[in-house]
Amino acid sequence: MSDDAAPVRHDEDSAQTLAEMAARRLAARSQWQKALARARERFAPANLRDEAIESAATTLSGAADKGAALAWAHRGKIALAGLLGGLFLARKPIAEVARPLAAQTKGAVGRTIDKIKARKR
Numbered sequence: 001m002s003d004d005a006a007p008v009r010h011d012e013d014s015a016q017t018l019a020e021m022a023a024r025r026l027a028a029r030s031q032w033q034k035a036l037a038r039a040r041e042r043f044a045p046a047n048l049r050d051e052a053i054e055s056a057a058t059t060l061s062g063a064a065d066k067g068a069a070l071a072w073a074h075r076g077k078i079a080l081a082g083l084l085g086g087l088f089l090a091r092k093p094i095a096e097v098a099r100p101l102a103a104q105t106k107g108a109v110g111r112t113i114d115k116i117k118a119r120k121r
Contacts, residue, residue, distance in 0.1 A: 041047065071078060087094070
């Protein structure tokens with residue numbers, strides 16, 4: 001009888017082990033299915049689009065904030081660069097307007113020099 005009792009206990013242990021393994025397998029399968037469902041939901045086209053839009057908006061707003069802070073910190077330099085750039089781009093129209101004024105000034109300076117020379121004589 002002792003031979004029969006040991007195999008029965010062994011069979012009971014095996015049955016418990018098989019039941020535990022089956023329960024673990026079902027739990028693992030359930031977890032896998034939940035993870036798969038979450039992944040499908042997350043990687044759905046609409047969700048990917050929404051995440052991409054949100055990510056782009058966050059990145060752009062951060063870049064805009066940094067740019068604004070940089071511009072504010074260097075506002076004088078930026079204003080000077082803008083002024084010099086504007087003068088460079090407008091150099092031909094400015095020269096056309098200034099040419100007659102320069103000629104008048106040159107004539108006036110020449111007459112003044114002639115008057116000064118005439119007084120010294």
